Amino acid sequence: MIAFLTRTRQKGRMDLTDWLAWGWAILGTLVVAIPVGWAVISSLKTEAEINSFPPALVPRAAQTITIEGQSKPLSVWIRKAPDGSEQTVALVRRIGLAATVLDPAKPQETFRVPVSELSQLKEFHLQWSNYTEPLKQFNFLRYLWNTVFVTVVATALTLFLNSLTAFALSKYRFAGRNAVFALILSTMMIPLSVIMVPAFMVIVGLNLADNLWGVILSTVSTPTGVFLLRQYMLTIPDDLIEAARVDAASEFRIYWRIVLPLCAPALAVLAIFSVIWRWNDFLWPLIVLSSPDNYTLQIGLNSLQGQFNVQWHYILAMTVVTLLPVTVVFLFLQKYITEGVASSGVK
Amino acid sequence: MSAPASIAPRAVARSERVGEGLDAVMRVVETPMAALQRLIGVARMPYVFILPNMVLFTIFVFVPVGLAIAYAFTGGTDLLIWDRPYVGLENFKALLDCGNYLEPATCRYNLFWTAVHNTWWYTLLNTLGTLFFALMTALVLNRLTWGRGFFRAVFFYPVLLSPVVVGLVWQWFLAREGLLNGFLTEWLDTRIIFLLEVGWSRAWVVYVSIWFHMGFYMLIILAGLQAIPRDIYEAAQIDGTSQWRQFWRLTLPLLMPNLLVVTVLLLIRSVQVFDEAWVLTNGGGPGTANTFIVQFIYQTAFSPELRLYGLASAASVLMGIGLLVLTLSQLWLAKKAEV
Numbered sequence: 035m036i037a038f039l040t041r042t043r044q045k046g047r048m049d050l051t052d053w054l055a056w057g058w059a060i061l062g063t064l065v066v067a068i069p070v071g072w073a074v075i076s077s078l079k080t081e082a083e084i085n086s087f088p089p090a091l092v093p094r095a096a097q098t099i100t101i102e103g104q105s106k107p108l109s110v111w112i113r114k115a116p117d118g119s120e121q122t123v124a125l126v127r128r129i130g131l132a133a134t135v136l137d138p139a140k141p142q143e144t145f146r147v148p149v150s151e152l153s154q155l156k157e158f159h160l161q162w163s164n165y166t167e168p169l170k171q172f173n174f175l176r177y178l179w180n181t182v183f184v185t186v187v188a189t190a191l192t193l194f195l196n197s198l199t200a201f202a203l204s205k206y207r208f209a210g211r212n213a214v215f216a217l218i219l220s221t222m223m224i225p226l227s228v229i230m231v232p233a234f235m236v237i238v239g240l241n242l243a244d245n246l247w248g249v250i251l252s253t254v255s256t257p258t259g260v261f262l263l264r265q266y267m268l269t270i271p272d273d274l275i276e277a278a279r280v281d282a283a284s285e286f287r288i289y290w291r292i293v294l295p296l297c298a299p300a301l302a303v304l305a306i307f308s309v310i311w312r313w314n315d316f317l318w319p320l321i322v323l324s325s326p327d328n329y330t331l332q333i334g335l336n337s338l339q340g341q342f343n344v345q346w347h348y349i350l351a352m353t354v355v356t357l358l359p360v361t362v363v364f365l366f367l368q369k370y371i372t373e374g375v376a377s378s379g380v381k
Numbered sequence: 382m383s384a385p386a387s388i389a390p391r392a393v394a395r396s397e398r399v400g401e402g403l404d405a406v407m408r409v410v411e412t413p414m415a416a417l418q419r420l421i422g423v424a425r426m427p428y429v430f431i432l433p434n435m436v437l438f439t440i441f442v443f444v445p446v447g448l449a450i451a452y453a454f455t456g457g458t459d460l461l462i463w464d465r466p467y468v469g470l471e472n473f474k475a476l477l478d479c480g481n482y483l484e485p486a487t488c489r490y491n492l493f494w495t496a497v498h499n500t501w502w503y504t505l506l507n508t509l510g511t512l513f514f515a516l517m518t519a520l521v522l523n524r525l526t527w528g529r530g531f532f533r534a535v536f537f538y539p540v541l542l543s544p545v546v547v548g549l550v551w552q553w554f555l556a557r558e559g560l561l562n563g564f565l566t567e568w569l570d571t572r573i574i575f576l577l578e579v580g581w582s583r584a585w586v587v588y589v590s591i592w593f594h595m596g597f598y599m600l601i602i603l604a605g606l607q608a609i610p611r612d613i614y615e616a617a618q619i620d621g622t623s624q625w626r627q628f629w630r631l632t633l634p635l636l637m638p639n640l641l642v643v644t645v646l647l648l649i650r651s652v653q654v655f656d657e658a659w660v661l662t663n664g665g666g667p668g669t670a671n672t673f674i675v676q677f678i679y680q681t682a683f684s685p686e687l688r689l690y691g692l693a694s695a696a697s698v699l700m701g702i703g704l705l706v707l708t709l710s711q712l713w714l715a716k717k718a719e720v
Contacts, residue, residue: 055521217438225704228704
């Protein structure tokens with residue numbers, strides 16, 4: 035194993051450059067993983083633990099014990115007496131610098147000790163309610179549903195309409211074809227940030243403001259999608275289409291039955307990107323959507339950090355829920371995504 | 382991508398399984414489409430196929446582009462263009478009214494010029510920083526003989542996260558009770574409220590952007606590196622060229638077209654910085670230390686007490702001109718790289 039790890043191109047020992055390369059790769063991995071990992075760990079902490087400083091590296095919670103005669107479970111502390119002896123006690127109440135405690139073995143006798151003698155016992159604990167509570171307290175399920183709706187509908191429409199356009203551009207000769215293709219490609223050069231004001235007016239004019247369809251329709255036509263699919267369709271032999279025409283298939287049937295199935299690999303790449311674009315989209319939904327009932331996950335999540343007295347334990351849990359689907363998609367399709375990006379420069 | 386003939390049977394089989402539900406929907410589309418074809422003839426069908434997409438492009442891209450310029454010459458706070466009075470160059474004059482362009486405080490819209498300055502510095506640092514880290518990482522990955530796929534995936538992973546997630550994850554990491562302050566307290570006995578200090582918050586905005594997008598540029602550079610033929614290096618090795626010299630004399634010149642395209646792409650995207658910086662800094666703070674041009678446009682147009690659509694559009698047009706110059710230079714560079 036070691037020999038395998040240390041194998042280098044020169045089939046010799048690791049030289050300094052190899053060590054530096056490995057150092058860079060491992061350090062970089064930590065830089066990527068630690069902030070995300072920290073958010074995941076923190077999302078499983080109790081509210082008290084989230085706010086305690088310095089932070090603990092594992093999610094913990096106060097250990098509690100149920101004592102007969104006490105209405106609530108009591109927290110467990112270690113008492114270090116002035117003579118150096120240690121004793122496990124349960125805290126009954128705390129007033130200022132003095133605490134009333136009892137010995138769990140003799141629950142009837144309470145006694146008072148200075149707080150400075152006590153240190154709390156904590157145990158490993160995962161606060162799963164951070165994930166379930168927001169479902170009840172906020173519109174979180176609504177945000178999730180809106181996002182799924184936008185993602186699925188926009189992706190389906192993108193695949194359908196962009197492939198239809200790509201089909202026309204790649205399999206027909208018609209007047210204006212090159213002009214149309216150039217026009218579509220030119221939209222790549224127009225970022226949303228330049229046209230956001232008039233684009234919003236168009237949305238208002240179409241009565242689509244604060245409507246999920248306003249988010250969907252304006253992002254359906256993508257120059258990237260048309261370009262990707264057109265390039266792929268150009269590799270499909272025209273003979274197949276001619277043969278179908280001889281069999282009297284309609285043009286739409288040729289597209290639907292012959293060309294589209296053959297494009298499956300390119301459609302898959304576009305679908306992956308489309309899902310990620312829509313899931314992560316921020317600025318445009320921020321402009322179009324105004325009522326919380328229509329928020330997508332990203333907008334809802336962003337609004338939460340201002341809305342409450344920053345409840346980080348909930349925000350972090352929802353952040354993890356938001357990044358989870360993308361992470362899972364990436365884990366399974368990492369190869370296609372990185373190769374798709376490297377070969378086409380799509381992002 | 383592979384030749385379609387080899388994947389055809391599999392793809393057809395798969396799509397037939399997936400497509401049964403879709404087919405029901407499609408039969409509804411197919412019948413009128415076939416009827417339409419009989420009516421207008423095969424030659425006109427491609428126009429029908431491009432129609433829906435072109436309508437959407439027209440409504441949501443071409444019309445807004447035309448309107449953006451029209452808006453920039455109008456005033457008032459009405460949204461609909463026909464309600465807005467024509468004011469000529471007033472908006473541009475207001476934006477450009479400045480005693481000294483290097484001192485935002487002397488300008489009539491000092492927030493705009495603060496945003497321009499912030500964007501300028503951000504663009505410079507982000508472009509250089511991303512370029513450096515992306516190049517280094519690509520070189521490192523190209524050298525690894527083992528685990529390249531794994532590390533490539535790790536470095537690319539942040540690119541797929543959403544700006545909101547990235548902003549929140551880092552806000553939590555840098556928070557007063559965050560992990561970084563935990564370590565600082567432990568080791569240096571100090572605590573810094575990073576995102577409330579002007580210098581620190583600016584540095585972190587650039588750092589988080591690099592962290593977020595570096596993987597994308599790394600992939601492009603890595604693809605360029607892998608396109609360099611191996612035998613060039615073998616020849617250099619036989620000649621006894623040192624690795625350092627190989628990098629400066631072979632790798633870098635051969636990679637240059639690639640790096641130029643990446644640089645312009647980075648400049649174009651940096652000028653439009655908004656999402657993750659906005660979330661990370663809670664809206665461009667502290668004060669206006671991280672307010673960028675896009676945020677200025679967004680706030681000027683959409684914050685309820687301003688609604689200055691004309692002024693925002695004028696700023697958009699100015700930024701659009703800058704972006705156009707950058708884009709055209711990218712196309713020019715890409716063309717030169719192909720030759």
